[in-house]
Structure formats: C-alpha cells, structure tokens
Amino acid sequence: MSPSRFLSDKLCPVRAKRERRKEARPGELLEAALDLFVEKGFAATRSEEVAVRAGVSKGTLFLYFPSKEELFKAVVMENLGGRFTEWNQEFEAFEGSTADMLRYCMRIWWERVGSTKASGLTKLMMSEGSNFPELAGFYRREVVQPGHTLLRRIFQRGIDSGEFAPIDVDHAIYAVIAPMIFLMLTKHSATICIDDQARLDPETYLALQADIVLHGLAATPRSAA
Amino acid sequence: MSPSRFLSDKLCPVRAKRERRKEARPGELLEAALDLFVEKGFAATRSEEVAVRAGVSKGTLFLYFPSKEELFKAVVMENLGGRFTEWNQEFEAFEGSTADMLRYCMRIWWERVGSTKASGLTKLMMSEGSNFPELAGFYRREVVQPGHTLLRRIFQRGIDSGEFAPIDVDHAIYAVIAPMIFLMLTKHSATICIDDQARLDPETYLALQADIVLHGLAATPRSAA
Amino acid sequence: MSPSRFLSDKLCPVRAKRERRKEARPGELLEAALDLFVEKGFAATRSEEVAVRAGVSKGTLFLYFPSKEELFKAVVMENLGGRFTEWNQEFEAFEGSTADMLRYCMRIWWERVGSTKASGLTKLMMSEGSNFPELAGFYRREVVQPGHTLLRRIFQRGIDSGEFAPIDVDHAIYAVIAPMIFLMLTKHSATICIDDQARLDPETYLALQADIVLHGLAATPRSAA
Amino acid sequence: MSPSRFLSDKLCPVRAKRERRKEARPGELLEAALDLFVEKGFAATRSEEVAVRAGVSKGTLFLYFPSKEELFKAVVMENLGGRFTEWNQEFEAFEGSTADMLRYCMRIWWERVGSTKASGLTKLMMSEGSNFPELAGFYRREVVQPGHTLLRRIFQRGIDSGEFAPIDVDHAIYAVIAPMIFLMLTKHSATICIDDQARLDPETYLALQADIVLHGLAATPRSAA
C-alpha cells in the first residue's frame, strides 16, 4: 500500500505514456502550472497537482522551482513577461503608419495573449494580487510596466510623426488597455456575468475599439473640426 | 430580539451593553466579512480574522453563522440578493420613459453597488466561483438571475411602448451589463491594470455607454435609416 | 437574530408548555441527563442538549451542577448509588429463606434497574469508564462496591443459616452478577450483536439462572452427592 | 511497493530504512489505532495520538487513511471483517461432526478474536455505534452479517445431517453468540462489573455453554423425550 494513494487516485487517472526527455521537464511543468493556475487560481492550485499533470513527482517540481511563488513567476515570464523583448523588436521594425501599428498591436495581442490561457494570468492577478504582494509587484514590474511602456512609445511615435494630436500619452493608453481587459474578462469569467459570450466577436470588437480610439486621436480630423 | 425589549427601553434608558451588542453582532460580522472577503477573497479570508475584526472571538462567529459558506451567503444576501425586491418595486413605480429608466438604473447601480464594497462580491465570484460551486450556484440564483430578469423587463417595457426596436432582449441586456462589470473591475483591480483610475469618471462613462446603447436601440432612428 | 439559533433549531423543536416550579428543576435536569447519557454516551452528550431537553438554559444547568462530570455523578446517585440504603433495609427486613431472597433480589433488580434506563449507566461505564477515571472510581465506589457488598451479605446469610454450602462468597456473587449484566447488555446494544431480542424473556431467564445458581449452592444436595 | 524492489534487495541487502518503514507504516498505524480505539473508544481517540503511537506525525496518518472513520474501517477489516473468507474456507473444509464443528468454532473464536484486542472493537461498536451510524452500518455489513451467516450455515449443516433438531436457525445462533459476547465484555470491562476475572476460565466457560446448546439442539434426545 503506497502513501498518497488517495490523492493520486484523484489526480492521476491517465499517466504519461511516453518517457519524456529530461530537458522537456521545466517546460511541461510550466505548461501544467499555467493550466491549473488559470483554471483554479494561484492559492487553490496544489503543487502536487501541477507535478502530477506534468507527469513528474512532487519532489521534481521543487527541484526546478524552489517554491510555488517562483513557479508562478516563471509561468508569468514564459507567457508574458519574457516576450516583451521580442514585441519591442517588432515595434522597432514596424514600417507602416502608427494607426496601423496600433491596430496590429491590438490584433496580435488577442491572437498571442488575449485568446490564450496566458490572459488568465492577468485575471488571476486581478483577483489574488492583493493576497500575494510579492507576486503582484513582480507582475507589475515584468508585465504591466513593459506593456504600458510599449503602448506609450507607440502613442509617442504617432504624436512625433504628426499622426496623433499631442494628447497626454500616460492617460491615452488606457483607451486601448480597457477594451483588451474587458474582452479578456468576458472570456475567463463568463459564467458569472454573461450567459452568452458568442455575441461578442473579439476581433471585430477590438477593431471597432481601435477605430474609435484612432478617430479620437487623429491629428487632422481634430484640427478640421 | 426579545419581546420585552421595548419595555426595557423605557425602564432602563441606558441599554445594557451585552444586549445592545447582541443585536448588533450579525451586522458587525457581516460588515467585517464583506470587508475581508472583498479585500482578500473567499478562500484566503480566515474565519477568525472576520471575528476579530468584528471585535469578537472565533467561536462567536459560528454562533451566528454555521459555516464560512453560510456567512458568505448572508453577506451576499445582505448586500445584493436581498435588495432586489426593493429594486423591482422601484421599477414598477417608475413613471418616466424607458430610456430614462435605463439611465437611472445604471446610475443608481453605480451609486448603490458599483462604487461600494458590495461590487467586490461580483469580482470575487468571477475569480473563485469555480472553486466553490455551491457558492457560485447561490450567487447566480440570488444575484445574477434576478438582475438579468430586471434588465429584461426594462428592455421589454421599451419594446412594448414602442420606444425600442424589437430586439432580442436576452442578448441586449449585455450591452448594459458589460460596461458595469468593466467599471467595477477597474475599481477593484486598479493596481494591476490601471495606474491612474481618476481618469475614468464612472458616472460620465456609464452615461455615455447608456447613450450609445439607447441610440442603438431606439425605434425611430432605426426605421428612419 | 439570536445566537445559538442554529443549534436551538435542532435541539428544541418542542418547548415546555407549562411553567414548572423551580424546585422541580434539578429533577428534570437529572431526568434529561439520564436519557441523553444512556442514548449517546457521556462524552457525546452535550451540556446544552441536556439543558434544552429539561426546558432550561445552558446557564441554569451549571447553576445546579458545577460541571458535566458532577451532573453525571448526580445522575448515578439518583438512579443507582443513592438507593442502596433502601435496598439494604429491604434486605434487613426480609423474612423468607435466602433462596427466596436471592430470587427476589434478581427479579426486583430487573424491575427497578435492569429494565429501566438506569441500566444504561452501567453499560456506559463499561464503555467510557477508562476515559473518565474519576467517574469510573466514583461509580465503583458508589455502585459496584455497595452492590457487591449486598450480594455478599445475602450469600453469607445463606451460609450462616445452613442453606448454602460454605463457598467462597467473594467469587460466588459473580454467578448472579453475570446474567444480570448480560441481560442488560442485550437490552442496550441489540443492534450490533443481536437482531431479535424478543426471544429472551428477561424474567424467565433470570429465574432460570437463579435456579441454576441456587441448585449449585444448596448445602444438602452437595452433601448427598 | 516499487517494481525494482526485488532487484534492490539483491544489490543492497541492508534495506533502506525509509523504504522499509514505508511498507510497515499501514500496519504500524493499524496496530496503534486498534490499541487506542479499544482502550479509549472511537470518539475519544485523537488522530494525532494514533500517529504518535505509530511513531509518525499527524500528517502521515492522513497519507495512508483519508479520515479517522476510514482508519477505523481499515482496523475493522484487518482484524475482523477481512478474515471471514479464511474462516468460511475452514468451515467448508471441516470434516467432523457438526457438534465438533460448533465446539471448534467457539474455541477458535476465543483464541483468535475474543481473547485479543480485536474483540474490543465489538465492545466499541456496542457503545458508540449509535453516535456513528456510518461506522455502525459498516460493522454490521462486514462483521455481524458474515458472522451470523457462518453460524447459520453451521446450524443448517447440523439439521441437514440429522444431528440437530429442525430448529429455527435464525434464532438458534444467538444461543452461541450470547455467551461469546458476554465473555468478551467481562474481559474488556472488568473493573466495572467484575473484580476478579480469573475465576471465569474462558475456555471452560465456552465449552460448557457449547455443551448446553448442543444438548438442547440434539435431534435424538428430543425425540426420546
């Protein structure tokens, strides 16, 4: 009779079939952790459950990540924080108008983040952030601030090029952030507030919001009005 | 409340401390519980902490509420679920146009719920609902469904009176619900997604959203188009 | 809203209708306590439950009995320990043969103790005695020892009068005690060991056991053998 | 038990302490639990005490048994319920007369159950069964019913072979059960009802009871009467 059998019975109905390469372990753990954190929240996700879903033992999890909090940080870096260098490079290389850049930015955010499980991390931080101040600080530092900075640079580019009116960049970015957050929340919390989410087509919604924002920001129409 | 209370009031103008507190207890506990649930979430709030914040011991809490889940339900009823009879009556008694009614409804929601701690309960259910299915069911039954029903009746009133086009009521209500939920979330999770929330004036925002919705719903312009 | 309401809901479906005289309180408490101790055991009986069944408040119970243990002792004295002076007097006054006395003793034990709830106290001490050493000591002192003493005197009377052979009195008494205890146990624990207790008629059983014992003890047959 | 265990045995004749203990744990815990349940009762035995007596910490107990109730059930199965298949097989294989079988049955019961701590479980269920209905149901299902069934089969064998008169088997079995239960109770509750238990030699007592029962059941003498 082995210990943990009651737990294991519940957690591990299907064992991993193939022997995975060792190098794949951290990635599998991160994937399992992302799934569970998004599904159940940070506090409610049990370490062992993550390990079992990744097909390893509890001990192995702690071999790669020294604590549940560090595991969470790694998940955040893998899915959000660590991608800003790439995204910043895309920004540097973009050659079209700033309006196109903003539309592209929102569309690509939905594709790569909003529509994926990664957006659940944002919802999670909104819910549990206050209980885990260190995680909240980390998330702000690694995700919120880089994201805001990127948006500010886009807006500034528009102003500098004369496309946008010289608005207050620090505030203007929320006109873009708000609809993205709203969209993400309807995706992750549908059952409580919205019965029928099919009605809101994300891409159309974001495109529309982008148009509204761009219309409001445009330098020429405003002077014409 | 004991039957002899009014008599005692006359005979003993300085009410007994013990008795005065006894009647105040449930309210004090509900208030403390609301504070903590909203601040830390359901799972992360410890029963004893609620008791201590209400100025009593651990045991006393369980004298009034048989479990943490029942305490939560009582908080929900006190702040949201139990107020629908009153709100429904206001709806019955309202005499203006349906457009005004909808504007009034959104404004008053912000005043009485959205801007108060009570709205944190909605945020909480969005985060933790899936971990506490019984609470989620209770919340849907006592808050979500009555709320949706009330909104449906408002929309139906507009259609019946010829003010609104004959839209699909079941879906239309989300045009009102969505901005209310977004507003509430920015309030409760400011640190994660928005640095400076002063920018978004709730009443202006809601009034604007109402205008947009009403414009889209109006019967005449649509026929004119 | 009164505290204890959840508890009271369960405990007090029927309130006492009439105002009882104050002097009756201790007796009612003892009666309620006997019922509950026998039904649920000492540890599993809650003080408040005793009070509620007696129609008084928890506080009143502790007014009359300083602790649950003292309440139990009082129940024992009321139903068993305190009756030995009376029983001893009956023994002193008895005028028939010792054989008749023994038969009378067993029959009357069944009537006054064995068939009543009081016998549940013996079963209770057999079960829980080791967890409550002070109660066990009290019970031995006030019930077991007086009972054994009385039986020893009866046996000694038979020997002295030449009715019984000069057996070892200290051991002989168990020939009487054993069937009484067995009978009592079948009464109180039927569900676990015996499905159908109707078969064993207590009075016939005890009379038979008495005959066997008396036959074994009789002075004459033994000398004849 | 891991698949590589036998291999390890060869490579490492001095078995790893951790692993050796792991396999021994459930047994050690069951033994500690049996001791304490019998000594103090189910409700009065604290989980941690069981763990400590088995030499482990509180948490370890719950690694092997998901709750105190399940621990108790496991103790019952280990000591009583799980042994009926073996006992039934002995019955099938028995080749002597039914009278001998019954005598053997009672003697062996005393050796293997009555005189051991296991019999304390029966006493325990008699005391606390009504406070733990699920445990009582389990005990009846796994111990009482198989036991009664086995005895019924023995009696039926006697009737079928002509050894016993055609009595009502369902009732007759209690003539055997009753003395076994009485014997067991005197063993476990000596201090309360019996000062000197040495007097009652269990094997003689049971043999005598068996004789009485068999005499009463015998087919021939009855027809002769």
Add this chain to the structure above:
DNA sequence: AATGAATGAGAGTTCATTCAT
C-alpha cells in the same frame, strides 16, 4: 435565580516543502 452571549482550547484535515534514499 436564570439567562444566553461569549470564550478559547482542542479536534480533524490539508498541503507546501524537505530530504533520505
């Protein structure tokens, strides 16, 4: 004398983390 609100030690159970193997 009587009440019942309040207490707080203590019980069962969970789970992040450690570490011997």
Add this chain to the structure above:
DNA sequence: CATGAATGAACTCTCATTCAT
C-alpha cells in the same frame, strides 16, 4: 537527477464553561 514519505503549521469548526445582565 528523481522520488515520494514525512512533516507541521494553518485552517475550519465544536463545545464545556463563564459571567454580565
């Protein structure tokens, strides 16, 4: 590297007892 047995602090809930009224 990998395991999983073991730990113990922390959490929810219970109930005998106290004491202000």
